[in-house]
Amino acid sequence: MVLSNINSFLDLIVQLFFIGLAFWCLNDIHLEKYVRMHVNQFRILIILLSIVLGYIPGSFFIWIINLTINH
Template identity: 80%
Template sequence: MESSNINSFLDLAIQLFFIGLAFWSLNDIHLERYVKMHINQYRILIILLSICIGYVSGSFFIWVINMTINH
């Protein structure tokens, strides 16, 4: 029981780390120069892209860790 709690917390921490990393990376792209949009639309787009990219990369990292542990 305690092991699954630790794994869940570790998974959550990894996901949040990669979402934050994606957000930090996407802040410097400045898509508003190329596409006309309001600043609020731009902020929401960056947040949604950060969640998508961070979740996928975090899931991949967790999958790699699980594969190395189980094999």
């Protein structure tokens, strides 16, 4: 039970880290120069892109961590 809670907490931390990293990187690209839309729409787009781009490497690293723990 405790190991399951630690594993879930670790998964959450890894996912949030990679989503935050993707958000930080997308803000430095300055996509507003290339996409014409309202400010609020652009902010939501950046948040959604950050979630998508952060979920993929986060899931990969969680998979690697689980693979190394279980073997």
